[in-house]
Amino acid sequence: MRARHEVAQVLEQHWPQVERHTGINSWQLRTLGAIMRCRTAAMGGHVDACPDCGSVRISYNSCRNRHCPKCQGRKREEWIRAREAELLPVPYFHLVFTLPEELNPLALLQPKAVYDTLFEAAWETLLTFARDPKHLGARPGMVAVLHTWGQTLSLHPHLHGIVPGGGLSEKGKWRGAPSKGRFLFPVKAMSRVFRAKYVEKLKERLPELDRSLVNSLFQKQWVVYAKRPFAGPESVVEYLGRYTHKIAISNHRLLKVEQEAVTF
Ligand SMILES: [Zn+2]
Ligand SMILES: [Zn+2]
Structure with missing residues (x-):
């Protein structure tokens, strides 16, 4: 099921404050920027084409950051498979x-x-x-x-x-x-x-x-x-x-996003 709200949307709404926030270090800012841009035009896109049926799918690139709510699912699966082998x-x-x-x-x-x-x-x-x-x-x-x-x-x-x-x-x-x-x-x-x-x-x-x-x-x-x-x-x-291997907050936990407050 698609989440109603996204952490990316909250970041985008308030990005100027996020960038100026003194409690956020440069590494955290890079992570938040990646989460905000993940699977948007800002990341560029790629084309998947099937050589058998010829069908073509165009999609935006993922940020692959391990803290990203959109990327966590695949990262988690990769991590589990690697640990399973051990x-x-x-x-x-x-x-x-x-x-x-x-x-x-x-x-x-x-x-x-x-x-x-x-x-x-x-x-x-x-x-x-x-x-x-x-x-x-x-x-x-x-x-x-x-x-x-x-x-x-x-x-x-x-x-x-x-x-x-x-x-x-x-x-x-x-x-x-x-x-x-x-x-x-x-x-x-x-x-x-x-x-x-x-x-x-x-x-x-x-x-x-x-x-x-x-x-x-x-x-x-x-x-x-x-x-x-x-x-x-x-x-x-x-x-x-x-x-x-979960992230701090997933998109599904966001109940309400308002100008002044986020309910989760
Ligand atoms: Zn991502
Ligand atoms: Zn714990």
Whole structure:
């Protein structure tokens, strides 16, 4: 079904304000410009012709930006097929590493430092537990996807990790998690290790980091959340497609577009 409203239409209506907006950096502006121009005359067009029946179709070019509501469907399919090819016939776990909201202001100012550190700290936390012979004693794997927004489009940075229930031993042999796929690692202990690693790495990246911010980060419990294991690789792929590869807002979620407000 065709959406009644489009993000592109909102951008076009307000483009002069978007261009002048001080909270939008050049990379974000390029993305928004691509979304606005996608499949319009501004992108140019192409001709598809069938050599068998001779039928000809003329269409505008797509922007192919991964944030674009019009392009997301195909990108998602390509991504799912590539991940499917990597799947192993083992149980999978879904971990979510969430940053406390105290880091939100810094995430807006220094997104690269904050998010690079999130990927590194999450991976090293997983390595710490997987390598420990008490838990697994093997090298793990993870597909990690960063989400920076929640359902209400407010800043809510968290990392989704899809983790096979096992890993490779030093000799390169598969070693499955001891609980037969019911349980991976203790999440309370993981949360503490994740917090310590995150703060340590962020301090390395940003040596001028505010002391009171560091203290507030340690005063709070951080959350590593383990969702129920997946039934099998098929549901992993379905999950990835539905949740971890979606854009901030799709055209179908726009209910009303007015001069002063957009309802979604
Ligand atoms: Zn597009
Ligand atoms: Zn998410």
